[in-house]
Amino acid sequence: MPDRRSPARRLRPVLLLAPLVVLPLLLDSFSLYQATMILIYVTAIIGLDIVFGRAGVLSVAQAVFIGIGAYTAAWMSRTTAVSIGVELIVAAVIAGLAAILVGLPALRVSGLRLAILTFAFVELFQWVVTTFASVTGGTQGLLVNPGGFGTITTADPLVGYGLAAVIALLATWLVIRLQRNPIGRSMAAVKNSNLLAESAGVSTVRTKLTAFMLSGMLGGLAGVVLAHVSGSVTPAGFTVFSSLNLLVALILGGTGRVHGAWLGAAYVVLMPELFARLGIPNAYPIVNGAVLMLLLVVMPGGIASVLDRIRDRVRRRGDPPSPLLTSVPGRSPS
């Protein structure tokens, strides 16, 4: 992103934010709920993007972090009267720590084994939730009390929406900052090549752990809002397939791009809706797998990359396009 800031450029955030503020006033309550879900997914997917899209570590554990956030919120809302702010902080801390734990094998093994291990962590989470049923409610889960500040609670759907929007925007801001931050650049280096990154003085382990921690914290925040908006938590919401769904969303939207997460989130919420309207809701899971494979072949950068290309073509300023964070040089033969 160029640093020169024309007035139009400065106006852009305002133009993008306006619909977020106006939207809830126009939507009926069901659509408002869906808009809230999109915003929750944005936060969760940005978290996944930090670890996968930016640091290049494939993780299917993102659902675990959302689950940790959701269960933390559920448990706190049932046993304490603290505000949702406390819940968010506690959930972010716990999920962040859990994410570091998931990333810890990075100390000793490379990315591939790490990726497989994230699979195993999802199993462990499911095991913990079903085994310690007295705390977690077991397979039936827990009902969640409304959360909020004082008398303003998520029992009002607008509050849930507002909360989800603020957190999604914070996450978006974080990831934009990250792009220009040395930590973000270390991630890009690690993603390209562990060896090169190490030789350039970047600690791959610390970078990966940071990425995991940030992704876990965002997952945890998303989980808190999710728990309050949906009113219940069950282990079935946080399986390997839930994680895969997020991954599909991210790749479809576009990895390593800020708007990729937003597009992906819209896809996972609105696509089932479309199939439901067409009367073939069970086609969605099938389409999901096929779309994932097709996209990787046809549109590896996701929808975002197509939009970027269109934008660049429209502009045709002559200045070279910024190098895409996602593209890497061809795999070198070993």
Place this chain on the structure above:
Amino acid sequence: MPRRDRRLTGFTVTAASLMLLATGCGVQRDEAGGTAASAAPSTCDTKEESPGVTESEIKLGVTSGLSGPSASAAKPALDGQQWYFDKINAEGGIQGRKIKLTVLDDQYQPNVALQNVRRLVDQENVFAITGGVGTQNFVGGLPYINQSKIPAVAPYAPSNQIGTMQNPYVYMLWTNFSDEFEALTRFLIEKRNVKSFSILAMNGDVGDDALAGAKKVLDAAGMEFKTVVRSEPNTTDYRPIAEQLKQAGADYVLFLATPPDVGNAITAMHKIGYKPGIGAQSDMLDSGWIEAFGSVAQGLVAPSKLANLEKSDDPKVKQFVADWTSAHGGKAPTSWNTVGYVQALVTAEALKQAEALTRSCFEASLQKMTDFETGVIPAITFGPQERQGVRAAGIEGIKDTGTVTEQPFTAIGN
């Protein structure tokens, strides 16, 4: 800390302190949704405005696991509901109105079910929710059922939370696993004179329920389990479980696990030459399961929620089977068809008896339902403080490719 990290740190600190600022005050809730929602009104308000009822139709909603792992049960159950409502509509409808079903598939996913309940309430404006199959999905939709106070009738969602005043808008017909195992164990002790039991129960709350139900009866009889084995879903090897049960050597082994796990565990016991009597939850009476595992499960006994359709002498059962068979080109109803039929039957009955077509009158009508006989399930009684309409079960045994009645419907518990 290196300078380069400062901006990010600054961001984190700002965000955290913003949140902390907002955390100064706690939260005040007007209802404790986790413990008990306010009790449903039992007084009928005929003037109340209720959605989903027009001069010509009554809109009802269904959310059910029509695709995914529960599809093989949910689809035929939906057929059962649809068939009965069609039949009623053909006969002139209820209170001069036709029933219109809005059906949504939740894929057995709690989050999708929640979305569906919201859609049924907020977009489709249905009058009530009827039927549906699957516990984990239905539980996902529960918070919004409680919040929007929409009555939900007879979901097939056996659970210890549903059918209690904890969820006062849900009117439950189906016995939970605790009751099932109480009935099963009592039958085995009193009628079969069984002297020793082991049990294999799924790890988690559902298994705990079954265990508690069976233990209650054993305690009363001064008996103990020879061994209690817990199973996990995704088991790759049933041998060690079978070995544990074999070592304990009980005359009867009770099972509460997913139907394929039960089938696989019994197969593993046979492989090592251990063939005790088997009791299990009612799911094993499904014809699909008997087809898959009948060869190792001859003589298996299970509590039954439904009458034996083939062999029952009850005129109501005979009538249903005859009507269904003639409407389906000679195909007899399956147990899931029957589940759907009963779901629709109870919803329709409550609508018929409602003083006016408002939600409060519909609920009052349900709460007045006393010893309502359907023939295919035990008599149904709800009350102002009673949401579990049925607390009785029969016992059926697997014989060849079908089942035989070992004990007719009998009340459970005190």
Place this chain on the structure above:
Amino acid sequence: MSELSLLIGGAATGGVYALLLAGILVIYQVSKAVNFGHGQFGMIAAFFSWYLYQQLGLNPVVAILLSVLTAVVVAVLFDALVLQRTSDRQVGSDLVATLGLLLLATAIAESVLGGRTQSYLTLGSRTVFDLGGLALNLSDLVTITVALLSVLGLSIVRRRTRVGAMLNAVAENRAVAESLGIPSARVRVATWALAAILASVAGILVASRTSVDAYYMTPFAMKAFIAGILGGLNRFGLPLAFAFGLGIYESFVVYLLGAQAVTPAVFTLIIVVLAFAPRSYLSEGREARA
């Protein structure tokens, strides 16, 4: 006696892990991709053969041959049409593509079966010999034998034959292998076909021992991956030994501590290996991506 019985049962389960893992390893070494959808090749073979003999009334032998062929075709097509076209463009896309395969195969089987579980040809799994209190099961012996023979056969092929040499060469360095005139594309097709056959054998053996549904192979594939992590994906003998060992380990954990102890016990094993194995043991020998 029950210890011996547990050992045999555990080894049979471990044999299934090994059959799956052998395919995962050859694919990884030649195509540089971890196939998350690998278990579903076995599911396809078992499920499709069930469909052919049970629903269409085909001869079971013909049905099994046809369905193994189908699994092979699916595997080869997946590699040619999806994986080969993605692997160089984006980090981790190979893993993601195989996840797509997992999702798609599961969803299709689920929509056909409706989540229902089906019993499969018993193939000797109900035939029991009683040797003085020790119940020996034909299917266990068959599974262990098939798994051992496949693993041994594979390692002989790799070490002693021309095909094996070509396979090793492509696995070591594709560019150099090609410059030596080795048809790397054909070698790649062969490895996918071989892996699909091994997975099919595993899938059919498991189906005959238990039952078929859309998901039944996923826990087996999961365990095969764990054995792969423990033993190293760039090796061959050691991870396969871990596969057998994992089956036996689980068997004894369930017997001694209960089924609910398996997940934490397997985790403990992973942590112990990762924490105490020397770094040279854990290195992949090449920079792995994902």
